[in-house]
Amino acid sequence: MQFIDLQAQYRRIQDNVNKRIRNVLDHGRYIMGPEIRELEDKLAEFAGCRYCLTCSSGTDALLLALMAYDIGPGDAIFTSPFTFIATAEVIALLGATPVFVDIDEQTLNIDTGKLAAAISDVTHGTMPTATMQQSLTPRGIIGVDIFGLTADYDEINRIARQNSLFVVEDAAQSFGATCKGVRACNLTDIAATSFFPAKPLGCYGDGGAVFTDDHALYETVESLRIHGKGSDKYDNARIGINGRCDTLQAAVLLEKLAIFPDEIQLRQAVAQRYDEGLQHAFDLQHIPRDCQSVRAQYAIIADDRSRHLARLKDAGIPTAIYYPKPLHVQTAFASLGYQRGDLPVCEKIADHIFSTPMHPYLDEEQQSAIVKILAG
Ligand SMILES: *Cc1c(COP(=O)(O)O)cnc(C)c1O
Numbered sequence: 001m002q003f004i005d006l007q008a009q010y011r012r013i014q015d016n017v018n019k020r021i022r023n024v025l026d027h028g029r030y031i032m033g034p035e036i037r038e039l040e041d042k043l044a045e046f047a048g049c050r051y052c053l054t055c056s057s058g059t060d061a062l063l064l065a066l067m068a069y070d071i072g073p074g075d076a077i078f079t080s081p082f083t084f085i086a087t088a089e090v091i092a093l094l095g096a097t098p099v100f101v102d103i104d105e106q107t108l109n110i111d112t113g114k115l116a117a118a119i120s121d122v123t124h125g126t127m128p129t130a131t132m133q134q135s136l137t138p139r140g141i142i143g144v145d146i147f148g149l150t151a152d153y154d155e156i157n158r159i160a161r162q163n164s165l166f167v168v169e170d171a172a173q174s175f176g177a178t179c180k181g182v183r184a185c186n187l188t189d190i191a192a193t194s195f196f197p198a199k200p201l202g203c204y205g206d207g208g209a210v211f212t213d214d215h216a217l218y219e220t221v222e223s224l225r226i227h228g229k230g231s232d233k234y235d236n237a238r239i240g241i242n243g244r245c246d247t248l249q250a251a252v253l254l255e256k257l258a259i260f261p262d263e264i265q266l267r268q269a270v271a272q273r274y275d276e277g278l279q280h281a282f283d284l285q286h287i288p289r290d291c292q293s294v295r296a297q298y299a300i301i302a303d304d305r306s307r308h309l310a311r312l313k314d315a316g317i318p319t320a321i322y323y324p325k326p327l328h329v330q331t332a333f334a335s336l337g338y339q340r341g342d343l344p345v346c347e348k349i350a351d352h353i354f355s356t357p358m359h360p361y362l363d364e365e366q367q368s369a370i371v372k373i374l375a376g
Pocket residue numbers: 057058059060083084086087144170172173194195196206207208
């Protein structure tokens with residue numbers, strides 16, 4: 001059994017993907033070929049957003065979003081500690097300071113009550129840790145849509161407006177999700193997604209995209225993505241990065257996007273079967289009624305995690321732990337001065353959570369076997 005079965009997906013779209021790839025090899029425009037624009041138009045339309053710019057990875061998409069706001073030393077960016085390192089790594093790369101805010105025990109996304117309090121503290125000069133002595137200016141919030149469930153952007157956007165902050169949506173796991181009928185990547189000032197192969201919409205390498213409705217932000221990101229280009233590549237208006245998406249990856253994504261709506265439905269069916277078999281025995285990530293998670297990962301919270309993991313392993317069923325160690329206690333962020341115990345909810349979740357195989361092509365028989373081992 002596969003944790004994420006990309007081969008099953010490839011078998012479904014093989015002919016079309018091969019044709020698309022061959023087409024790129026024929027026209028030879030490997031960098032910024034015509035598939036890039038075609039994909040960006042389709043992604044923007046899918047998300048319901050005005051502008052989409054593809055780029056080299058989800059990490060670079062986040063980096064470009066922060067660079068577009070000119071983030072640097074002395075700036076505080078508020079985010080969740082229960083996420084992949086990239087979310088906060090880009091903040092630190094720019095010399096800014098990540099301020100971690102604990103998560104909600106039900107949705108596993110940032111706790112908006114604690115977010116408002118954390119912003120107020122920093123605004124009034126109370127630092128999140130004793131190590132952070134320098135005063136910080138609150139600038140923005142990165143909301144993370146963990147496991148494919150959008151964070152509470154109604155509340156996050158309201159808090160941001162009150163404090164004159166911008167909001168970035170880290171939609172690396174949530175492309176295709178909706179909340180109150182609005183798609184992920186269209187819920188905040190600017191959004192970043194990832195096309196890493198294991199994400200809901202993945203390519204065959206690294207890739208990502210930035211989304212916004214704001215024309216000025218769009219123009220800045222377009223420049224930043226290609227070395228801060230001005231009127232052309234050899235006129236440099238600002239310091240940027242080499243952040244383009246490969247034409248070949250765009251070609252693959254065009255074919256994957258064609259079946260993506262169907263795959264989202266298949267993911268819902270898989271998640272529902274898991275829910276039915278497991279909800280009486282475990283705590284599960286709570287999906288609010290007006291949201292549809294794209295179910296990037298299926299998360300289970302268990303008191304005796306190691307016993308369950310061992311039993312699944314004995315049966316040849318792959319599992320994963322997202323995430324065993326929250327970001328505030330990572331060695332990479334030791335200099336921020338956070339201690340274990342500072343953000344108790346995410347620490348507790350990290351000690352008990354695990355994920356079972358989750359992809360659109362997981363069949364009922366495989367799922368019953370997993371459910372039986374866990375809750376039988
Ligand atoms: C995967 C991921 C990223 C980074 O995406 P890459 O394409 O791997 O660079 C950022 N944030 C979250 C929440 C992710 O899951």
